[in-house]
Amino acid sequence: MDWNDIKNIVLMIVGCYSLVIFVVNELLIEEPMLDLKLLKNYTFCMSNIIMNIAMLALYGGVFLMPIFLQQIRGLDSMNTGLILFPEAIATAISMVLYGKIGNKFDVRLFAVFALILIGINSYSMSKITLDTPNMTIMILLMIRGFGVGFLMAPVQTVGFSGLPKTAMSNASALTNTVKQVGTSIGVTIITSVMQHRNVIDYSNLASQVTSFNKNSMKLYEMLQGVFIKSGMSAGNAQGIALNKMFGEVALKAQLQALNDTMLVISIITAIVIIPTLLLKQGKQEEIKVIEAEG
Known part of the structure; x- marks a missing residue:
């Protein structure tokens, strides 16, 4: 649930209020539903x-x-x-x-x-x-x-x-x-x-995918190399490799x-x-x- 959406908060308040009213009503009447x-x-x-x-x-x-x-x-x-x-x-x-x-x-x-x-x-x-x-x-x-x-x-x-x-x-x-x-x-x-x-x-x-992480850099370079060998330009290969990671x-x-x-x-x-x-x-x-x- 997105608590930053005011609509969700309003619906939650209305729902809780309706539930309270329903409970009170059911407890007070002689023949409750x-x-x-x-x-x-x-x-x-x-x-x-x-x-x-x-x-x-x-x-x-x-x-x-x-x-x-x-x-x-x-x-x-x-x-x-x-x-x-x-x-x-x-x-x-x-x-x-x-x-x-x-x-x-x-x-x-x-x-x-x-x-x-x-x-x-x-x-x-x-x-x-x-x-x-x-x-x-x-x-x-x-x-x-x-x-x-x-x-x-x-x-x-x-x-x-x-x-x-x-x-x-x-x-x-x-x-x-x-x-x-x-x-x-x-x-x-x-x-x-x-x-x-x-x-x-x-x-x-x-946060682990950084230039300081050797494993992530090896994977990045490997993916980039694969895309370059498939015929992509170096610039496109870098972007796609990063998206893939x-x-x-x-x-x-x-x-x-x-x-x-x-x-x-x-x-x-x-x-x-x-x-x-x-x-x-x-x-x-x-x-x-x-x-x-x-």
């Missing part, structure tokens, strides 16, 4: 936070990998889609698998296992280079998708377990809304982190920014492991609700 009071339940509230971390991790791969594969690797949209598609399949498989065996174990164990899997996976993806095979990237994305599927289902189960059955419809609507908002915020965070790191990494790498710098800076962003995602994922362990699974008892109404 979204029952925000459900967030007073610690388990339900924390489960929504953890699910949004899962969405952040998921969209970290969905959003960043196309940038890497198309802009940095130079792949077309078809090959990029073929590499990304197995991640969605892995997520679906893990959610179905959890539905079959999830009731046999403590759901928190699934969630913690998934967080550890996603954290390790994100750290591994922060080490991706230009030489990393496409098959390796596909496998990493599948592992990420598998972990996200194993995380979202059990966390949502724990979150709903502490609420009365009469509140399930309101809780479901609130969870879906929080997911949508969380996804937007997550993509914004990912974009901001990557853009910020891209600027810093480019500045650091570009800084193009490579921009490419490496973008890759480094992507790696830095994946590292941030791995850190965020690790932070929520302890809150996930502290989640308490409740029991929905219709008797208590009936007694309270009676």
Whole structure:
């Protein structure tokens, strides 16, 4: 996000103001569109936070990998889609698998296992280079998708377990809304982190391309020689060689920014492991609700 653009700042202020007005309105009226009071339940509230971390991790791969594969690797949209598609399949498989065996174990164990899997996976993806095979990237994305599927289902189960059955419809609507908002915020965070790191990494790498750096001068002279041999004039060869060098710098800076962003995602994922362990699974008892109404 460009904070120097006044339009973006105004839109952010208007958005925040509208959100505050919406929250106040929903808390004051008798029949709100979204029952925000459900967030007073610690388990339900924390489960929504953890699910949004899962969405952040998921969209970290969905959003960043196309940038890497198309802009940095130079792949077309078809090959990029073929590499990304197995991640969605892995997520679906893990959610179905959890539905079959999830009731046999403590759901928190699934969630913690998934967080550890996603954290390790994100750290591994922060080490991706230009030489990393496409098959390796596909496998990493599948592992990420598998972990996200194993995380979202059990966390949502724990979150709903502490609420009365009469509140399930309101809780479901609130969870879906929080997911949508969380996804937007997550993509914004990912974009901001990557853009910020891209600027810093480019500045650091570009500062090394000087006449005092022997390696950069050797590369510059080599490129210039190649262009001169191809029939270019010395002046044109110098300009093109310089553009080529800084193009490579921009490419490496973008890759480094992507790696830095994946590292941030791995850190965020690790932070929520302890809150996930502290989640308490409740029991929905219709008797208590009936007694309270009676």
